[in-house]
Amino acid sequence: MELKLPYLLKNTNICYYDEQNLYIGNRKIFPFEKSFVACRTSEEIANAIKNMTTQGGGPLQVALTSMCYLAAQMCNNNLEYDFDILNNNMQNIIKSRPTNTTMKRVIEELLLKLHVPMSKSSPEQFRNYVIENVKEIENEENLIYHNMGILGSSLINDGDTILTTCFAEHTLILSLYYAMKEGKKINVLANETRPYFQVARLTAPSMREMGIPVKIISDSMGAHFMRSGEINHYMSASDLVCMDGTVVNKVGTLANAISANYYGIPYTAFSMSPDTTKNNKTEIEMENRDGRELLSVFNHPISEEGIDALYPSFDIIDSELVTNIVTNKGIFSPSKIQENFK
């Protein structure tokens, strides 16, 4: 079983740039079309992220590539390095996804690192230094993905059927990959994830590319298959993990976590980096999206004109519902996050 990451997880399919534009892989229309949205400014990049052109780990990768793109633009236009301009542009991008704070932290650390040594550099030096640092972060991330995949695979038993929600990307996909590599037979049930059908459009095709057996169910069916004994483990990504072990993830995760708890099925969340700045759930900034996003599917209305909908994007999953949090430092129960990260 040779490791070949699926189309969607290759960095250049998430985002790339040329002299004119930054191009963001359009996850809103994948797998029906493999196309990119071209952006020129940080405002356009931020809007594309807000509009869900990319999601999950995509915004972080877009932000990293944006720094390279913006540095290259400054260089092309022969502009001196100006921290304030770069910082303002990156702040535009960071603000586009308030609940997932990983992008904010990684980018702000990088800006801080660049600030002093770059203050007197030439445009070329600056561009090269940014590219070098981003490459370093990407390499580190790659090691973390594989490490977390190996940790995650240790939680999966031969014969397990795993339920998952939304698009948990590298960490879950690599966990399943390593489990299968060890000879474990596994199946995945994946709940479609309205309103954007991320499971159906992103997760299931990516798993199929990796040879992972996957079937789609609706968002309403997780509990059904837990009751029938057909699900052994619920696994999801997390957009945020607080120091008290609270997990934030795509809306729908909470209902599955409660059902898993009711039937004694473990719930495991993956977290690249628990947020040391968030002590507990009171400090979470929750993203509420426009309810109208629910009200049409592929441009077809689902209801009568004038009836409203609500769309809270994320669930807060209280720590008592979480069995394991897989991090780069190891697998922890929620109560052990604080002592291992703060």
Next chain:
Amino acid sequence: MELKLPYLLKNTNICYYDEQNLYIGNRKIFPFEKSFVACRTSEEIANAIKNMTTQGGGPLQVALTSMCYLAAQMCNNNLEYDFDILNNNMQNIIKSRPTNTTMKRVIEELLLKLHVPMSKSSPEQFRNYVIENVKEIENEENLIYHNMGILGSSLINDGDTILTTCFAEHTLILSLYYAMKEGKKINVLANETRPYFQVARLTAPSMREMGIPVKIISDSMGAHFMRSGEINHYMSASDLVCMDGTVVNKVGTLANAISANYYGIPYTAFSMSPDTTKNNKTEIEMENRDGRELLSVFNHPISEEGIDALYPSFDIIDSELVTNIVTNKGIFSPSKIQENFK
């Protein structure tokens, strides 16, 4: 607040017939079109029910009207009354929806009632007797709906927000109507109910017609709004209630019932007639539909060709998750169903 039932609940919009055809109101495309599917034979009627042209309480109303239609056909063709032919035709229709056993029981009782007195009647006498009996059943049902609506309204408090799934029809809608008539302020959150979006297409427009404030959420969001304290009561219809208090209803009901239980929120199911022939959950016949029904929405695929889906239509909600069962005889806890109905 004048009572005017919404379009979908008027008997003639569920089903009517003329000399040629039986016409079934097409709930698959409501509210985008108000149209009917024409059927000539019991096989065509059964297929229309299987294809979800109608649902919820619709199949029972279609079966009742079908008996009138078939009797009128026999009369038009000047055929003698033949119990076996009528029975065979009605059995075709009954089998089209195996999990909801109300249709089966009501129709079989009616057939039994017709059998002996009709054995020597003229075609006209037979037709008139069927129509008379069906009218009587419809009038009884109407009284039951209102009685259950008044009972249901007693469970609703001023200021409540009610969560509901799928299309709970008369009993829930009349409960909300009577609650509002008593001056209670209420709101409804309704989870869209994939794959057919019954809430968005049927429930929300019907509630709006009745002046009931309703908002649509996705199937994944019930737990979210229970956690946030925005839901006070979960209410649904039931396709079947067993003597041990087990409730069967549209898939997705279980996840909401478990979440309600977790947050201490009552779950109330409405049942026109608990099934005295089903002692417990081991005797339930569950309908599994083709997973492909999930895989396209308004004729647009949601995933890549060749990826499979599963579609169990119904959930079994174990009695420990059920707070109240509203019946025509009163409101009971699940443990009291047996002694009140058997």
